Amino acid sequence: MDSAIQNPTEHYVHDLSNPTAPGLCAEMLGVADEACRAGDFDLAAEIYSSQLAELEHTDRGLCLRKADALARGGRIADALDSYCIAANLQALRPNELQVLVEVIAHTIRTKEQCDSKTLSVGSNSENRCFESDELEEEQNLDLFSCRLCKCLLTEPTSLVCGHTFCKRCLEDDLTKECRSCCLKTNKTPRELNVDGLRVNVIVSGLIDKWFNSESKARRYWLEGEFLWKKQNLSNAIPKFNKAIEQEPSICWLLARRAELLLEMKNFSQAIKDADTMCQLRPLWPKAHYIKATAFRGASRIEEALQEYLFCVALKSDWIAVKLEAQKILSHMFSSVFVNEGLATFLQPLPAGPSPRIKPSSLLSSLHSSLHRDEAGCSKEQTLGSSNFKDGKSYILQRSENVSSVGLSSLFVPPVLKRKWTEDAKDFEPPSKQLKEDKVNSSKTLPTFSWERQVPSQLLDSADFECSLCMRLFYEPVTTPCGHTFCLKCLERCLDHNPNCPLCKENLSEYLATRADNITLLIEEVLQRYFCDELAERRKVHEEEMKELxxxxxxxxxxxxxxxxxxxxxxxxxxxxxxxxxxxxxxxxxxxxxxxxxxxxxxxxxxxxxxxxxxxxxxxxxxxxxxxxxxxxxxxxxxxxxxxxxxxxxxxxxEDKKVEGEELTELLKLHDSVYDQAMAWFTSLKDDMKSQIISHFGQLPAKDSDPQGNPSGPAWCWWLLAVLPLENKAQLTILAMATLTDRLIAIRRVLIFVTRKHPRR
Missing domain, CATH: 2.30.130.40 (LON domain-like)
Structure with a gap:
């Protein structure tokens, strides 16, 4: 059981009605509290029961403490008895049912995890059980999904950072998310010129070619969203219908239509869409939440509770949904005592404490309401759409003995093909407005798959040829005008002209940023689908680089x-x-x-x-x-x-090295010429010396080993660079193969310039 349930920081949230009432033992209550903190809930429940038995009047807070302890200990039927006793004294508030909801959700979660282990190997989507839907969405986005809207790229636009998004997403407020997650800059959208960005021509064409049906569906979808935003609901729904006709198994699309239907109060059709989503993605919390909301709108409260609980089981930190489940349970407990419609299911409750209360009328009510399905329905019920996988269903056994019933049989969802009630029929839409979807009319639904598969017959490397070099893209980059080229090809063109080679749009700003980030989508597509061609292209490039x-x-x-x-x-x-x-x-x-x-x-x-x-x-x-x-x-x-x-x-x-007497003579010559050079430089005017130093630095120090460098001492080249000589004379000295010849030539030049410009 979850640590939050086993070891709560505060094991109860219920105050005693009369803490000083005769019969209550503070020491025993303290022991019970300690037992709860230690996870011994049976002991705590026994202590609470003994304390209740000694009271003249039942204490509501103590009943609730006992109920929580029983629930945490897995004794749900007994817990319901205690909750009912407390409810009989005063209506239960939603916050008083938090433990019950958490325990039920945990039980469902544990049951599902156990059942998933019995599935055949390879059921990967089911084995990712009870993960966060947002995390799962992010981890399973494929190459062609926008990281902002999580849908197929529509009007794909590539930014200077190399990432590609829907143009509409970039124009919306979602741009701030883009800046924080991927852009290598702190510039604002206006500075990035988001409004002036164009659709990536290559990517747009590929998506239309490879995913034509989904691309059309996405366009209809966006048109519907636009009309919905304008509150033109009657014209928005046909757009969603056309989109689903194109792609009947996109869960996010079904979810949006269901949400629109909920806004239109068309609960029955929203339930159908939710059923379809639950079959496509059994463990998607959003699908069950929409279904719960639709059930609640259609006044099918028990079924709404069932879906809310499954949502909490899937996503335990979903506080808002947990509160909705608590509200419904609170209402149901109240209905046991005030709703005459449930009178046939009620058993008389004792006014005072009872040593052993049989499963409560609430339990009977829940059983009756949750199993009002078609006549002759088998006692082995499927766990509803929440566990649909490849046309198979998990089977949960339902106990005949109500007194020993557990959570898994208490909240058994209805079968998938539910017979609509008369009340639900009131919400049926006009036939002209909302047609039966292909996915609902088919006997089996396709299993949900995250990865879009490109038809092999549509793969053509010619779609990825650079229009400049006529070869496969290598390091593809996309310009702000939407055209894609090899990085090296584009740079060579921009060396001559700052305009796009295709549309001639000015790219001066792009050139100024040196935005040479690779367009990641195109690069990843090449690596995945054209790895052999890309390897050959890389080989050619590497050979060129090796030659260069x-x-x-x-x-x-x-x-x-x-x-x-x-x-x-x-x-x-x-x-x-x-x-x-x-x-x-x-x-x-x-x-x-x-x-x-x-x-x-x-x-x-x-x-x-x-x-x-x-x-x-x-x-x-x-x-x-x-x-x-x-x-x-x-x-x-x-x-x-x-x-x-x-x-x-x-x-x-390299200078030819000398030894012996020649080396001795070379060292003398080296020292003599260096001293002569230092004297000449010292004799220059201060402003001239400052100019030389600012451009070439100070005169290098004399080398202790003049032959240590293959090109000779650094001070020789410094002097040659600053002496007033023509290029041809400098070239002659540069070409000399011995240091001796070079020193002699430099000495002659120094003598000449010294005579021409005597010391001051």
Whole structure:
């Protein structure tokens, strides 16, 4: 039994009518209370009974305590006796029946869980017994359901975050849920331009193609919802009817029509829809709640109670439904004493306490009312629509002996094919307005399935071809105008023009956000239904990336300026070909490309410097500022081109190392030239030194091992970058293969600039 029932924090909620009445023993009552807290309800009931027997007048509060203890102990028939005695003294309030309702619901829950274990293996939907319906809905939404309305996507709209929702859901207040659960931004809907979003062309076409009937049903459904919102109920119901004609087994659709019928006071038809829902989804609390509400509207109170109790059994924390069940039970207990219509079922109740009361008139009343079915109905009743599965029903045995009856036989629901009462017929709708649904007229109902199945004959990879590369989508992204492309294809187009390649709508805002999130729905569909084609497409892409990442055979060349090892080289990139080149260097993970100066004959010089990207900042118009630093020198072996930018086959350059006397001479030369460079830099004007430092940093320190770096000391390249030399002269020094030659050349330049600009 639930811990909330076994070990309540407060084992009773009933005050004694006269706590100081003669015969009441406070110590014994304390023991009874302690027994309740310990879960020994039989002992508590015995103590309450002994206390009652010693009283001259029956204490109502003590009766209720005894009734609660008996109920918690599973002795329902005895508990009902005590409740009736209390009700005879004063009408029971709904809150006084909380324990009874909880115990009945728990008993139903336990019975159903035991029965479900006897089902054949594979009955997965039944084995998910008594879970929260909201949790189950969320866990079982398929690819084509909107995460907001939980229904088939209608006018599917893909956001920059990559998620797809119904356009109508995004336009409603539900947008706030979308922002909190999936959007990678804190912007408001207006800033996200939700109103300007367009339907995803690819997804919309696929849904209409694959789920044509359900798609039509959903449109009728939404039209009905719109009319309902306008309180045009008479025109709303035909829309729901058409929707159900298209798809008679959508539980949420049936639920909405049933709720509309309830608003129209058409309780009999609402009961039929609820019956259908209970057959399709036996363990869906909402279906039983609607059924209970319809029964109550049709004044079929006992049946309403039955469904309310089953709702509580399915969802124990549904407080509002629990209260409704308590209200009905309260009314039924009162009816035992004041309703003349139940007089035939009543047995005289003793005015005072009784050592053993037989099952009460309330119990008889419940039995009589719950079993008023068709004549000749078997004593083995099905548990109603709440346990329909594959055309089979669970059988609950009903005891003939009323005095030993338990919960499972006390609240036995009526059979599915109930004969409508005369009162219910008064609510029948006009035949022209509400037709018999296909699902109600069939002998067997389809079992409920969460997963939508795409007909294999409708699967066609051509539906997923990028209109730019004419290949299967790879990393599909959807623009705000609703068109889908491969991410790399779209980026290349936007390098040249900030407009959609298909509809020419301006995408400057989209480009500014760098919204490159994959459209998850299309990606998941490809993975599920076109895994082989996607694997082949991925293989082609990986081969292309591998080729692009080879920094020997086909190195991308940025033809611009001189660059040197260890020296920063900030770049302003605006040409489409170099946008592509920079992006590819980032995508391949190398983050490297070559920098060369231009050559009138060959296109670019035969020597250059490899640059490594440290950071990239993009601007709304597609331009970018790229922070790079030189890492190595190279020699060009052959020139080439790829997608508009230059490429080259290269070999890397390293200084030849020397030893012995040559090394001694090199160290002397190194120290001498460094001192000369320091003297020259010190002699510069303060404003010039400040400009150099802000752009290139301070003059690097002298290296203790000049040959430690393959390209030589960092201060040499810093000096070469700041000295007033033409690019061709700098290129000559860059290409030198020995540190000695480079130091000699630098010394000559320093001598020249020192003479030209003497110290101040």
């Amino acid at each position: 990442s080879n920094l020997n055979q086909e190195v991308p060349i940025f033809v611009c300026t001189m660059a040197f090892p260890t020296i920063p080289c900030p770049l302003h990139v605006f040409e489409p070909r170099y946008r592509l080149m920079i992006r590819r260097s980032m995508e391949t993970g190398t983050k490297q490309f070559g920098m060369c100066i231009a050559d009138e004959l060959k296109g670019f010089a035969d020597h250059g410097c490899m640059l490594e990207v440290r950071d990239v900042k993009f601007f709304p118009d597609g331009r970018s500022v790229v922070d790079t630093i030189g890492i190595a020198r190279f020699k060009v072996l052959s020139h080439g081109q790829r997608d508009g930018y230059h490429t080259a086959k290269i070999e890397y350059l």
